[in-house]
Amino acid sequence: xxxxxxxxxxxxxxxxxxxxxxxxxxxxxxxxxxxxxxxxxxxxxxxxxxxxxxxxxxxxxxxxxxxxxxxxxxxxxxxxxxxxxxxxxxxxxxxxxxxxxxxxxxxxxxxxxxxxxxxxxxxxxxx
Numbered sequence: 857x858x859x860x861x862x863x864x865x866x867x868x869x870x871x872x873x874x875x876x877x878x879x880x881x882x883x884x885x886x887x888x889x890x891x892x893x894x895x896x897x898x899x900x901x902x903x904x905x906x907x908x909x910x911x912x913x914x915x916x917x918x919x920x921x922x923x924x925x926x927x928x929x930x931x932x933x934x935x936x937x938x939x940x941x942x943x944x945x946x947x948x949x950x951x952x953x954x955x956x957x958x959x960x961x962x963x964x965x966x967x968x969x970x971x972x973x974x975x976x977x978x979x980x981x982x983x
Contacts, residue, residue: 911937928956 896903914934918927931953938946 907937907941924956928953931956 911934914930914937917930922930931949935946935949935953938949
């Protein structure tokens with residue numbers, strides 16, 4: 857029986873995969889959606905360039921003599937842009953925001969609105 861296992865596995869895999877075909881390519885609605893998805897994937901570099909451009913524009917708003925409140929607002933916008941795009945960079949800006957909270961008068965309630973520190977990790981709080 858063990859010498860037939862690879863052959864049996866291939867037969868079962870083909871049977872399962874052939875059963876998965878539901879004729880979705882014959883449905884014009886699904887075909888249109890898949891074509892749109894292909895286009896989005898194809899244009900991935902364009903979307904990345906736009907996102908990076910927005911982030912660079914926000915970073916260019918930072919300057920040495922700006923107040924802690926202004927800097928916090930810019931960091932917050934940069935954090936929001938990075939959050940779904942590059943979580944490591946979002947954490948960097950969350951930390952920068954956290955470091956600024958001491959210098960803001962009146963102090964911002966809590967360490968960071970919308971974020972909480974759990975087990976040493978910043979987590980976004982969804983309200």
